Amino acid sequence: MSTTPCTDGTRAWVHNAIALLEQEATRSADTHLLRLDFPGFPGIAFYFKDEASHPSGSLKHRLARSLFLYALCNGRLRPGQAVVDASSGSTAISEAWFARLLGVPFVAVMPACTAPQKIRDVQALGGKCDLVEDPAQVHARAAEHAANGACHLDQFGLAERATDWRGNNNNIAESILGQLRREPQPEPTWIVCGAGTGGTSATIGRYLRYRRLATRLCVAEPAGSGYVHGWRTRDRDAVASKPTRIEGIGRPWVEPGFIFDVVDDVVEVEDAASIAAALLLEDLIGTRYGGSSGTNFAACLQLASDMRARGERGSLVTLLCDRGRRYQQTLFDPGWRDAHGLDIAPWQQALATALATGTFTTLGGSS
Structure with a gap:
């Protein structure tokens, strides 16, 4: 069947566009997986996948x-x-x-x-x-x-369908497991991520099952989000009980890409705790990341606190999602936080105590 010159030109453009995307993926290589160890969590390693190092600055x-x-x-x-x-x-x-x-x-x-x-x-x-x-x-x-x-x-x-979760395109789950291959615990106890579209959690959760791994997936969410209520009730019509100031996650409703059954747990994190945890990450790593990275870190500390209480050893992997400079006029501006009633000081103390003692106290809120 013949094609018109216009169709031929379109096909050639598409082929070139795909080649450009493949070349970019090769140039971008992969993102770093950073390890931190804390005095309060002996035998529990924390790994941070630095997705903010991508050319466009985020996961x-x-x-x-x-x-x-x-x-x-x-x-x-x-x-x-x-x-x-x-x-x-x-x-x-x-x-x-x-x-x-x-x-x-x-x-x-x-x-x-x-x-x-x-x-x-x-x-x-x-x-x-x-x-x-x-x-x-x-x-x-x-x-x-x-x-x-x-x-x-x-x-x-x-x-959730645009990314091949089986791993033949170096998806994030495949990347994490590959980078852990030579670590003392190559199969982590938990992988922790937030949920915006639901695509990342779907990719990771499916891949863990595809690889027949015991690793569990936790979604870290702003307190009261639609995903929190939806996952707990298995209600796709669930809506948030309160708004969040943490951009990119904490959706007001359940998006179609969020797959309930590949998620093993959901941990709620108060907005002030997310900001405090993001600032703590800057002290620990030397780079400022956004609020969702803080949400992930706070959830990791909660999971690790529970592991320690049960006498478990192992490792947790989470994501550093985007660059903190994007939030200089919001999350990291003390005046902006005051205007929105976000007091991070108590959470900063709770987080510091968790690193030292292995116990994360949630200050009466969800965490």
């Missing part, structure tokens, strides 16, 4: 590459076509980075309350930001752009 670099590949290989993205997605920031930054690489226009539909630095980062990469006052309307606005001809990458609808 979402992997997802954005996968979403572009998925769109290209399904015939949904054509030369010169605009690309759109709904995002609170980090995914949008990574998608803008790849859109620039492929030479296509990009529009990020973002809540107007998104951290200003994230908006500037998208714009610096050539993307446009369509800011929506009501965060609940970002999906509808992205659909409007798609109805006008844009390719909707749809991170919330496609994240």
Whole structure:
């Protein structure tokens, strides 16, 4: 069957675009896996996967590459076509980075309350930001752009299927297990991650089962999120009981990519605890990471505290999700925290005590 010159040109463009994404993946290599040991947790090792070291600055670099590949290989993205997605920031930054690489226009539909630095980062990469006052309307606005001809990458609808969880594309689960191969505990007790789209937890949970590992998966979530209530009740219509200030996670409802049955536990973390833990990570590692990294760390300390109480040894792996500079005007601004009633001092003391004694006290909140 013959094809028109236009179709031939489109196919050639798609082939070149896929080659560019493959070249970028090779250049990016992999992210570091850092190890820390704490006096209060003898026999329990903590590992931190530094996803903020990706070229676009976050864990979402992997997802954005996968979403572009998925769109290209399904015939949904054509030369010169605009690309759109709904995002609170980090995914949008990574998608803008790849859109620039492929030479296509990009529009990020973002809540107007998104951290200003994230908006500037998208714009610096050539993307446009369509800011929506009501965060609940970002999906509808992205659909409007798609109805006008844009390719909707749809991170919330496609994240869990766009990445091959079996590991033939060096997904994050495969990467973690490969980097642990020569460690004293190559099979960790827990892997801990947050849930934004649900794609990362789905990939990790599926891969652990595919590899027939005893490692359990914990999702670390802001207290009261839709995922917390949904997972505990197995109700896909569950909604959050309160909002969170930790961007990227703590969804108000259960996204379609969140797979209940691959998650072994959910640990709730108060927003102030997440910020305090992110600042503690900066003291320990020398680099500032965002609030979701703090959420992950606080959840790890809770799990390790429980392990120690049971006399268990082992290791925990979690993710350092994005760069802290994106939150200088929000989470890491004392005035902003005061305005939002976030007192981190008690949590800073509780975290320091946990590192020294192996016991994490949750101050009457969820953690």
